[in-house]
Amino acid sequence: MKTALTIAGSDSGGGAGIQADLKTFSAHGVFGMSVITAVTAQNTKEVRGVQNIDVDIIRQQIEAIYDDLPVNAVKIGMLSSVEIIDTVSSSLKERKSQPIVLDPVMISKSGHSLLLPNAVKALIEKLVPLADIITPNVPEAEELTGIKIQTEEDMVTACKKICELGAANVLLKGGHLEGEPHDLFFNGENIHWFKGKRVHTKNTHGTGCTLSSAIAANLAKENDLYTAVKKAKQYISMAITHSLDIGKGHGPTHHFYELYQKAGYQQ
Numbered sequence: 001m002k003t004a005l006t007i008a009g010s011d012s013g014g015g016a017g018i019q020a021d022l023k024t025f026s027a028h029g030v031f032g033m034s035v036i037t038a039v040t041a042q043n044t045k046e047v048r049g050v051q052n053i054d055v056d057i058i059r060q061q062i063e064a065i066y067d068d069l070p071v072n073a074v075k076i077g078m079l080s081s082v083e084i085i086d087t088v089s090s091s092l093k094e095r096k097s098q099p100i101v102l103d104p105v106m107i108s109k110s111g112h113s114l115l116l117p118n119a120v121k122a123l124i125e126k127l128v129p130l131a132d133i134i135t136p137n138v139p140e141a142e143e144l145t146g147i148k149i150q151t152e153e154d155m156v157t158a159c160k161k162i163c164e165l166g167a168a169n170v171l172l173k174g175g176h177l178e179g180e181p182h183d184l185f186f187n188g189e190n191i192h193w194f195k196g197k198r199v200h201t202k203n204t205h206g207t208g209c210t211l212s213s214a215i216a217a218n219l220a221k222e223n224d225l226y227t228a229v230k231k232a233k234q235y236i237s238m239a240i241t242h243s244l245d246i247g248k249g250h251g252p253t254h255h256f257y258e259l260y261q262k263a264g265y266q267q
C-alpha cells in the first residue's frame, strides 16, 4: 500500500487541516500519517483559538515516522511561525526524495490568520524551493507576489512571479474569483488551465486542504504531476458537489470512497 504524510494543523471541526487530509488519503486508498504542527479550536463558523506545537515534538514526530515508515508523498499545510517553518524544512531536507505538495495556508475561510505576518518570508525562502508544487489560493498568491489578482491574466502573471521565487510548479486556485473556478497550472514553461464548474453552495470548508492532499495521494500512487493534479481537480469537484450541510457556517467537503467510485472517479 502507498503512503502519504501530512504536516499540518488540526481542525477540531474535522473539515480542514489534518482531518481533511487524512480523510482524503483514505478515500484514495492511501495510508495516511500525520505530523501535527498546531491545534486549532475550530468549527464551520470560526477559529476560536490556536495553540502551536513545540518545535521539538514536531521534529520528533517527523523523525519517528521517517525512522520506521515509508513515505511516498508529503503534503504541507498550516505552519504558522518562522520557528516551525525552519524545523519542518530542515527535517524534510535531511530526508529528501519524496514529492512535496505545499499548500501555503495563510487565512481560514472564516477570516482567522493561520500564518504570522513575519513568517511569509521564511515560507518563501525555506519551503517554496523544497516543494514540487505549491497550491496558493488567490489571496495567498497576492501575499506571495504583491500582485492584485482580479482576472485570469493576473493569475498568469502571479504564477510566473511565484516560479521566479523558486517554485518548481504552481497551481493557482481560482475559487476566490467570480465565475467558474478555473485553476492555473504553471511548470515554469507552459501554462494549463484545469477548468471547473462552480457548485453554488456555502459548504466549502477545507477545499484547499482537500485539493492539496488529493494531489499528494495521487503522487504517492505514482501518477506524474500533471495527472495527479488532473485527478485531484476531479476529486475536489465531487467533494464540493457532495459537501455536507452540517454546522451553522461553511460545511465541509465529503470524502466517501464508495461515492467517488459510483461517480466514476478514476483512481
Ligand SMILES: Nc1ncnc2c1ncn2[C@@H]1O[C@H](COP(=O)(O)OP(=O)(O)O)[C@@H](O)[C@H]1O
Residues within 6 Å of the ligand: 136, 137, 138, 173, 174, 175, 176, 181, 182, 183, 196, 197, 198, 199, 200, 201, 204, 206, 207, 208, 209, 211, 233, 236, 237, 240
Ligand atoms: N464553489 C465551488 N465549486 C467548484 N469548485 C470550487 C468552488 N470553490 C472552490 N473550488 C475549487 O476548489 C479548490 C480549492 O480552491 P479555493 O477555494 O480557491 O482554495 P482555498 O480553500 O485554499 O481557499 C480549487 O480547485 C477551486 O477551483
Ligand SMILES: Cc1ncc(COP(=O)(O)OP(=O)(O)O)c(N)n1
Residues within 6 Å of the ligand: 008, 009, 010, 011, 016, 017, 018, 040, 042, 077, 078, 105, 107, 108, 109, 110, 114, 204, 205, 206, 207, 208, 209, 210, 250
Ligand atoms: C488547521 C487548518 N488548516 C488549514 C485551514 C485552511 O483550510 P482551507 O482548505 O483553505 O479551508 P478554509 O479554511 O478556507 O475553509 C484551516 N481552516 N484550518
